[in-house]
Amino acid sequence: MMPPPHKPLVYIISAPSGSGKSTLVSELLKMVPDLDFSISYTTRPPRRSEQNGKQYFFVSRAEFQQMTRDDEFLEYAEVFGHLYGTARRFLREAEQKGHDLLLDIDVQGARQVKQRLPDAISIFILPPDRKTLEWRLRKRSEDTEEVIQRRLVTATREIENYDKYNYILVNDQLQDSIQSLQAIVRSERLCRPGRTFSEEESKVLELAESCRLANIRDRVQPILASFAAPAVSGGTQ
Numbered sequence: 137m138m139p140p141p142h143k144p145l146v147y148i149i150s151a152p153s154g155s156g157k158s159t160l161v162s163e164l165l166k167m168v169p170d171l172d173f174s175i176s177y178t179t180r181p182p183r184r185s186e187q188n189g190k191q192y193f194f195v196s197r198a199e200f201q202q203m204t205r206d207d208e209f210l211e212y213a214e215v216f217g218h219l220y221g222t223a224r225r226f227l228r229e230a231e232q233k234g235h236d237l238l239l240d241i242d243v244q245g246a247r248q249v250k251q252r253l254p255d256a257i258s259i260f261i262l263p264p265d266r267k268t269l270e271w272r273l274r275k276r277s278e279d280t281e282e283v284i285q286r287r288l289v290t291a292t293r294e295i296e297n298y299d300k301y302n303y304i305l306v307n308d309q310l311q312d313s314i315q316s317l318q319a320i321v322r323s324e325r326l327c328r329p330g331r332t333f334s335e336e337e338s339k340v341l342e343l344a345e346s347c348r349l350a351n352i353r354d355r356v357q358p359i360l361a362s363f364a365a366p367a368v369s370g371g372t373q
C-alpha cells in the first residue's frame with residue numbers, strides 16, 4: 137500500500153522591517169533540516185546585495201499580473217508600493233520532497249495563507265521596543281529619513297496584528313531568539329500524534345510553549361505601549 141502523501145507543515149514568519157527577521161530566518165534554515173524557504177516573487181527592484189532567485193524572483197508588474205491571472209499564487213499583497221507573492225509551486229515541491237515550508241511574508245499575506253491553510257503555524261517577531269527598532273533601521277543605513285519614518289508607521293500598524301499569530305518572539309538577544317525559533321519549529325514537528333518525548337525534547341517543547349500567544353501577552357504589553365506613545369522615544373542613539 138502507498139504511504140499517505142506528506143503534508144508539509146507551513147510556517148509563516150512576519151515582522152516589521154528592521155526587527156532582525158532576515159538574520160533569524162537564515163540562521164533557522166541553516167539549523168533545521170528539511171525545511172524549504174519559499175522564495176517570493178516581487179516587483180520591487182533588487183537591492184545591491186540581492187540575486188534573482190535567491191532572496192526573491194524579481195519580475196515586472198506585467199509578469200506578476202500574468203501570474204495572478206494564472207492563479208499561480210497562494211497569496212499576494214502590495215507592500216510599500218510593490219507587489220509580493222508566494223508561488224503555490226513551493227508548497228507542491230515541499231510535499232513531493234517530504235519537506236516543510238517557511239514563508240517570510242507580511243501580515244496581509246499571513247491572513248490569506250491562514251484562510252487557505254488553517255493549520256499553518258504563524259510566528260510574529262517583535263522588536264524589544266520602538267526605540268530599538270528605530271535605531272536598527274538607522275544603523276543599517278539603507279533608507280532615507282522619510283522611508284524610516286514610513287517604516288515606523290507601518291511597523292506600528294503591523295504590530296497591532298500580533299494577536300492573530302500562534303507564537304510571538306521578542307527579538308532582544310539574537311542567540312536566544314534563534315533558539316526559541318528553532319524550538320517552535322521542532323516542537324510543531326514533535327507534536328505529531330503518538331509520540332513520547334526525551335528529556336531534551338521536553339525542554340524544546342517547554343521553550344516553544346513559552347512563546348505561545350497566550351503565554352506571552354504580559355511581555356508584549358510594554359512593547360505595544362512603546363509604539364502607542366512614540367513621542368517619548370524620539371532620539372537617534
Ligand code: 5GP
Pocket residue numbers: 150151152153176177180211212213215220221222240241242243244245246
Ligand atoms: P523587503 O522588500 O524588505 O524584502 O520585504 C518587505 C515586506 O514584504 C516584508 O514584510 C516581507 O515579509 C514581505 N514579503 C516578502 N515576500 C512576500 C510575499 O510573498 N507575500 C507577502 N504578502 N509579503 C511578502
